[in-house]
Amino acid sequence: MFARLIRSLGLCLILALPALVFRVSGIASDPLISLAIFGSGVVAASFVLAWAAEAAQVDISGGLAIAILAVIAVLPEYAVDLYFAFTAGSRPEYVSYAAANMTGSNRLLLGLGWSLVVLLALAVAKRRTGKSIRALTLDSGHRVELGFLAIASVIAFAIPLSGQIHLTLGIGLLVFFGFYLWKVSRGDTEEPELVGPAATIGALPKRVRRTLVVTLFVGAAVVILACAEPFADALIETGAQLGIDEFLLVQWLAPLASEAPELIIAILFALRGNGAVAIGMLVSAKVNQWTLLVGSLPVAYLMGGGGLALDLDGRQVEEFLLTATQTLLGIAVLLALRFPRWAAWTLLGLFAVQFVFPGQEARYVLSGVYAALALGAFIFHRKHLLPTLAAPFRAHPNKASDETAKKDSNTAA
Secondary structure, eight states: OHHHHHHHHHHHHHHHHHHHHHHHHTOOOOHHHHHHHHHHHHHHHHHHHHHHHHHHTTTOOHHHHHHHHHHHHHHHHHHHHHHHHHHHTTOGGGHHHHHHHHHHHHHIIIIIIIHHHHHHHHHHHHHHHSSOOOEEEOOTTHHHHHHHHHHHHHHHTHHHHHTEEEHHHHHHHHHHHHHHHHHHHTSOOOOOOOOHHHHHHHTSOHHHHHHHHHHHHHHHHHHHHHHHHHHHHHHHHHHHHHTOOHHHIIIIIHHHHHHHHHHHHHHHHHHTTOHHHHHHHHHHHHHHIIIIIHHHHHHHHHHTTOOSEEEOOHHHHHHHHHHHHHHHHHHHHHTTSEEEHHHHHHHHHHHHHHHHSOSHHHHHHHHHHHHHHHHHHHHHTHHHHHHHHHGGGOSSOOOHHHHHHHHHHHTOO
16 A cells, blocks of 8 residues: 555656746746646645645644645635736736636536535445435534535625625635634544545554655645646636637636546545545535635735725626526535435536536526526425524534434435
8 A cells, every 4th residue: 555655646746846847947838838737736736735634634633624624625726716816916807817716616516526426426325235325415514514605605695796806705704714614623523534545644653644744735735836826827828829718728627627636535435435425525625615715815816916806897797606506506405414316417417508508698597597496495495494504603503404304315215
């Protein structure tokens, strides 16, 4: 296993080294080559961060672990998105890129990530039991995170309604993120379930493990911070060179690179039969995106020389509306802490539709479809709505509705 870890880290080093050489030497190259080099560096560093973050759970418990892991989970996309927002303070055309990266990563995580994990988990369960399982059931503790996500998503509707991300809203979301960390840090801690290279690191002797984890954290963070700016610029220049909409490249290619490690870890959990752990991890990532990431954008914009509000144009408003309504549907589906197979296929199908019909009218229609389905699911799961919204503020989450969900899931076959 240790030899496999060395090979994995060695491969990441090989992928990241050219990016560091180009960055330090200042070598100028074709935008497409720069995109490949710095994109590979971001992906490699993201994998290393993910492995180190997973292994760190062995030594760090409580609020500190949650705080570190929460920031690490969004660091790759965080670095790229904050660069766009910071630059937008002096170059207004970059505002659209900041919005594109955020909405793209958000919809990718839910539309592709959540759906794929659930479908894989249900397929594994069927193979192991020989029975058709119709829904993935989550632990009752995830109601707290779902409640935070629900509240943050409702607050986020202020963005498309006002056409801007105001500094006041950003600070409010950052405070809400701090409250989220405090709340979940008071919950019960469990022995982490590690897979792949993270499991090998976690099994090392304490001193060696801690030294290696810190080294990996620092090294990966350096690579990501070094690659963020040239990777972002290369995306835009490549779009211009190839005649591809730069907005679409920033919206989908950059998030795909930064989200890949997290999605792969979640998929590994699902393939091992730990689908509930996998989807719980992705729900937490959504909370981070809607609070920490969105809240930081107007702060970075102000620091870059912009005003108190990051103003959005019509396209960006549509993207935020589509992203917010998609999130509402995801929350509505999970209210009973059960993720049905039909819901996974629905979310995946709607995610794919946006690529077939990319126009303005289609975005509004798709937002309406998400909202209508979410409303129907909220009505169907209405008895779980108030317990979910109240969960972040309860000393002990209400488990009454969770027991009902478990009974329902036990009969689903």
